[in-house]
């Protein structure tokens with residue numbers, strides 16, 4: 001499978017599983033779809049193209065810059081697309097009673113979010129300790145590491161980063177705060193390297209797991225995912241398909257168990273779809289991607305019409 005690069009001015013984000021998502025959802029003319037993680041609009045664009053001339057897509061993203069960029073990219077589709085700057089857990093309200101023939105969730109962060117230093121999401125660039133996708137929530141990475149007690153911080157790093165050395169890392173972060181050395185992503189990375197050792201060429205950066213953990217906590221990513229999945233039985237039309245792309249085991253576990261436990265859907269992917277070698281070469285971010293999909297079974301006559 002080939003990925004289609006989504007070029008929007010400078011930031012580049014390659015859409016993961018673009019074709020396979022469309023194959024599973026099988027959009028049709030006149031259908032209604034929702035993309036709860038619009039990002040730079042790669043999946044939305046594919047849904048609109050496949051559902052022409054009059055299929056519609058409701059776009060959701062919590063990041064105002066993502067909404068702005070996808071709006072520019074998708075302008076040629078006119079009123080076939082509508083935008084909501086909100087969270088995926090708010091999907092019911094955004095749909096306002098409408099049921100959709102397909103839903104896409106491409107979880108996590110986009111390449112621009114990672115690559116723009118001022119978002120503070122990456123140890124590769126020096127930026128403020130922020131990590132908020134919506135740029136406005138009350139909790140930042142800085143307030144989190146400052147306000148959590150050392151043991152609670154270690155628990156976050158362990159649970160959301162699956163980082164075995166969470167306790168010494170939390171201690172090192174707290175020491176750096178006391179020393180007044182915890183304002184930037186590079187300072188956070190240094191506190192982690194003091195425990196884990198410096199990054200080595202060709203190996204995963206030792207700060208990866210801790211950064212992931214803090215980002216998940218700042219944005220309540222797992223809670224958001226759970227609440228969005230809870231809405232599926234209500235928002236999917238009969239036969240409607242939800243396709244969810246996850247990037248780490250915590251997310252994939254939630255998707256797998258929630259879809260399996262849902263009586264009103266049929267799981268379409270007994271095993272998750274994974275990227276092939278071409279896709280991984282072209283897009284290193286795809287390496288850990290897993291795609292699962294489920295179809296809404298028809299409501300019986302007793303159920304809400």
Ligand SMILES: C[S@@+](CC[C@H](N)C(=O)[O-])C[C@H]1O[C@@H](n2cnc3c(N)ncnc32)[C@H](O)[C@@H]1O
Nearest residue numbers: 015037039040041042043062063087088106224
């Ligand atoms: C991986 S990107 C999506 C890329 C998109 N599929 C494309 O091809 O351009 C994930 C996007 O989801 C958004 N996002 C993540 N969690 C969210 C949530 N809980 N609610 C709404 N948007 C969310 C992020 O802001 C980001 O723009």
